[in-house]
Amino acid sequence: MSDSSSSLIPHITEPHPVTQMTNGRLAMWLFLASETMLFGALFSSYFLIRAGAAQWPPEGGRAGDYLSIPSASLNTLLLLASSAAIALAVRAARSGSLSRYRMLMGLNVLLALAFLGIKGSEYAQKLHHGHLPSTNNFYGIYFALTGFHALHVIGGAAVNGYLATLGGALWNRDREQLICRAGNASLYWQFVDLIWLLLFASLYLF
Amino acid sequence: MSAANPPDSFLRRYVFSLDHKTIGLQYTITSLFFLLGGFCLMALMRWQLAYPGQPLPYLGKLFGENAMPGGVMQPEFYNQLGAMHGTIMVFLGVVPLAVGGFGNYLIPLQVGARDMAFPKLNMLSYWIYLCGGILMLAGFAMPGGAAQSGWTSYPPLADLATSGQTIWLLAMVFVITSSLFGSINFIVTIVQLRAKGMEFFRLPFFIHAQLVTAFLLLLAFPPLEAASVLQLMDRLAGTSFFLPTGLVVSGEKLAVAGGGSPLLWQHLFWFLAHPEVYVLILPAMGIITEVIATNTRKPVWNYRLLVYSVLFLGFMSFTVWAHHMFMTGMGTGMSTFFQITTMIISIPSIVVLTCIVMSLWGASIRFTVPMLFALAFLPMFGIGGLTGLPLGLSASDIYLHDSYYVVGHFHYVVAPGTLFALFAGIYHWYPKATGRQMNATLGKIHFWGSIIAINGVFMPMFIQGIAGLSRRLYDPTIYAHGRVIQPLNVFISISAWTLGLFQLPFIYNFFASLKRGEKALENPWASTTLEWAAPSPPPHGNFESAPVVYRSPYEYSVPGAATDFSPQWRAEA
Numbered sequence: 001m002s003d004s005s006s007s008l009i010p011h012i013t014e015p016h017p018v019t020q021m022t023n024g025r026l027a028m029w030l031f032l033a034s035e036t037m038l039f040g041a042l043f044s045s046y047f048l049i050r051a052g053a054a055q056w057p058p059e060g061g062r063a064g065d066y067l068s069i070p071s072a073s074l075n076t077l078l079l080l081a082s083s084a085a086i087a088l089a090v091r092a093a094r095s096g097s098l099s100r101y102r103m104l105m106g107l108n109v110l111l112a113l114a115f116l117g118i119k120g121s122e123y124a125q126k127l128h129h130g131h132l133p134s135t136n137n138f139y140g141i142y143f144a145l146t147g148f149h150a151l152h153v154i155g156g157a158a159v160n161g162y163l164a165t166l167g168g169a170l171w172n173r174d175r176e177q178l179i180c181r182a183g184n185a186s187l188y189w190q191f192v193d194l195i196w197l198l199l200f201a202s203l204y205l206f
Numbered sequence: 207m208s209a210a211n212p213p214d215s216f217l218r219r220y221v222f223s224l225d226h227k228t229i230g231l232q233y234t235i236t237s238l239f240f241l242l243g244g245f246c247l248m249a250l251m252r253w254q255l256a257y258p259g260q261p262l263p264y265l266g267k268l269f270g271e272n273a274m275p276g277g278v279m280q281p282e283f284y285n286q287l288g289a290m291h292g293t294i295m296v297f298l299g300v301v302p303l304a305v306g307g308f309g310n311y312l313i314p315l316q317v318g319a320r321d322m323a324f325p326k327l328n329m330l331s332y333w334i335y336l337c338g339g340i341l342m343l344a345g346f347a348m349p350g351g352a353a354q355s356g357w358t359s360y361p362p363l364a365d366l367a368t369s370g371q372t373i374w375l376l377a378m379v380f381v382i383t384s385s386l387f388g389s390i391n392f393i394v395t396i397v398q399l400r401a402k403g404m405e406f407f408r409l410p411f412f413i414h415a416q417l418v419t420a421f422l423l424l425l426a427f428p429p430l431e432a433a434s435v436l437q438l439m440d441r442l443a444g445t446s447f448f449l450p451t452g453l454v455v456s457g458e459k460l461a462v463a464g465g466g467s468p469l470l471w472q473h474l475f476w477f478l479a480h481p482e483v484y485v486l487i488l489p490a491m492g493i494i495t496e497v498i499a500t501n502t503r504k505p506v507w508n509y510r511l512l513v514y515s516v517l518f519l520g521f522m523s524f525t526v527w528a529h530h531m532f533m534t535g536m537g538t539g540m541s542t543f544f545q546i547t548t549m550i551i552s553i554p555s556i557v558v559l560t561c562i563v564m565s566l567w568g569a570s571i572r573f574t575v576p577m578l579f580a581l582a583f584l585p586m587f588g589i590g591g592l593t594g595l596p597l598g599l600s601a602s603d604i605y606l607h608d609s610y611y612v613v614g615h616f617h618y619v620v621a622p623g624t625l626f627a628l629f630a631g632i633y634h635w636y637p638k639a640t641g642r643q644m645n646a647t648l649g650k651i652h653f654w655g656s657i658i659a660i661n662g663v664f665m666p667m668f669i670q671g672i673a674g675l676s677r678r679l680y681d682p683t684i685y686a687h688g689r690v691i692q693p694l695n696v697f698i699s700i701s702a703w704t705l706g707l708f709q710l711p712f713i714y715n716f717f718a719s720l721k722r723g724e725k726a727l728e729n730p731w732a733s734t735t736l737e738w739a740a741p742s743p744p745p746h747g748n749f750e751s752a753p754v755v756y757r758s759p760y761e762y763s764v765p766g767a768a769t770d771f772s773p774q775w776r777a778e779a
Binding site: 009011019021023026030031034037038041045048049053058134135136137140143144148 | 319320321323324325386389390391393394397398399424425426427428429431432433435436439443444445446447462463465466467470473474477747
């Protein structure tokens with residue numbers, strides 16, 4: 001069925017002559033536009049609540065006194081490395097090396113899982129010390145924004161994991177389509193990375 | 207489809223279909239049911255408004271001792287009906303019909319594509335919508351009943367409401383996700399899959415309207431998704447995003463951290479919900495333009511101006527949201543800004559309406575059933591739009607805010623406005639979707655009954671509002687100024703129930719014509735746009751051979767042409 005319906009639809013792997021994009025690439029840009037509005041609303045909420053507070057964090061001091069900057073810095077490095085890995089995976093697929101593609105895509109997923117592990121241990125520490133979302137809006141915002149971002153990491157890692165393993169079987173049937181899919185996954189991943197950088201700067205450092 | 211493919215199973219063809227036409231019809235049928243359901247909720251409320259505190263005969267016993275003990279409606283139940291009527295009509299009725307139904311069915315046909323760009327995503331978006339809709343209705347089964355904080359769910363009220371509100375928020379996340387997938391699909395289809403020769407200024411106006419609508423859905427809905435999750439956290443995780451410090455409820459200080467802002471919710475909500483107004487109206491304008499072009503047998507007046515107006519309208523709709531919030535004390539500077547943008551946005555709306563009215567000038571009009579609905583749309587939407595101007599200016603809005611005047615205003619836009627356009631669309635494209643015509647006599651009964659009854663419902667609301675009646679009163683007679691105008695409430699309720707009766711011919715006609723309707727060929731209205739080149743109903747894949755477009759969309763009565771219509775797909779005039 002999927003074969004018969006995909007034959008009805010042009011520009012799945014060959015770009016449209018005017019937009020210079022495949023359908024999937026355009027869809028991913030549109031999705032990211034929508035995601036920008038989602039995170040835009042979340043960041044705006046954060047800034048508005050912060051601007052209305054007498055002091056931030058509510059109990060005084062700096063954000064770093066409450067949140068762990070070392071583990072967030074390590075997480076930043078992990079995500080940047082994972083972004084590089086997926087970009088190199090797409091390049092490896094383009095140059096025709098399936099094994100290097102699988103290896104780099106797998107590396108991306110491992111780095112993402114490491115990120116989630118550290119994030120999870122941060123959460124566990126907060127909860128252990130009785131710092132809940134309900135404690136005050138500083139923690140509320142922290143959990144809401146990083147939680148939203150973590151969901152995006154989980155979603156992306158699941159797709160990348162599929163593309164590295166089972167999805168890689170497309171290599172023999174329709175290599176172009178696999179490259180397109182990996183390219184779109186990479187585009188999404190760079191966005192998730194970018195959001196993390198903004199979160200790191202505005203929640204932990206600023 | 208080639209003969210080599212095995213025939214699709216029943217499930218694949220009718221239930222989990224990937225064909226945009228089947229999905230469009232699934233959306234259409236589902237949303238029509240939701241519209242009927244939402245109407246019934248309101249019909250029930252109208253009893254309480256007309257005869258406050260009196261037991262509802264016969265039907266009253268059906269709702270149980272909690273909601274209507276002895277047939278008398280409880281205030282909590284009244285609030286649930288009000289909140290759910292608004293939510294169902296907007297998010298589960300009109301938008302899925304106008305966008306999911308008409309958009310899905312017509313976009314690939316009108317741009318000359320064989321299907322949507324992402325058929326599986328399309329199917330997924332329908333099923334997510336259906337899950338969200340069922341979840342929303344499941345709210346009624348919660349302890350304390352469904353959401354009862356109005357369709358706007360303003361905190362702190364909504365933060366502290368019964369658990370039905372949690373269901374409302376979860377269902378909204380489903381509905382928003384569904385429309386996100388749908389809008390991406392629409393835009394990619396319109397941009398990437400147009401037939402050869404289908405340039406931007408050869409697209410039917412309906413497509414332009416759907417394209418702008420899809421961008422509004424894409425960019426305006428995510429903030430509400432964020433806001434919904436934040437409100438969910440307020441309710442479930444005990445955060446205080448929307449709860450200020452020192453909030454006192456029932457004489458006791460609320461035990462939360464505080465520091466939040468109820469106004470933040472209003473900003474996030476209306477940032478979605480004002481573009482949402484244009485999501486409700488733009489597809490209707492698109493449908494009206496198609497119907498009027500076909501039935502006037504002349505080109506749409508100033509097609510390019512229409513297109514530019516709708517693009518400008520879409521852009522401006524992101525800049526007017528806070529005109530819903532003049533009463534919140536956000537400051538005169540903010541109010542001034544939003545008054546100015548509101549006055550600016552009225553210009554393109556008026557230009558669109560003027561273009562359509564001018565298209566009637568000098569035409570030999572065919573008064574078909576869809577054309578009757580389309581013609582009625584013009585003055586009805588006009589009333590709705592013009593009565594909005596006093597609400598867009600803060601001085602007059604402070605008096606009229608939250609009164610029945612507001613209810614009358616936006617219902618004129620959406621009910622006899624958008625809904626009439628949707629009826630026009632159903633009568634107009636029914637022969638394309640089924641291969642049969644709907645019965646014209648029943649259609650005319652439906653039209654004349656509806657137009658008279660619906661004005662009986664909404665026109666008196668302007669008087670009620672100017673007389674100062676608040677829209678959220680459970681018992682309108684508790685104040686002296688309400689008792690004076692109470693006869694109007696009786697009149698409105700009787701009109702509303704009459705309006706319901708006049709939908710029966712439509713419902714019968716809709717289903718009976720599937721079998722008994724007069725057979726229709728591929729182009730029964732002698733129209734010019736591409737969907738009429740396909741067989742009726744179009745097969746999977748739509749066109750027998752890939753269509754080529756030679757001309758602009760509305761070439762009717764071209765001098766020297768053989769017929770009074772020159773279809774887009776015909777090479778010679």
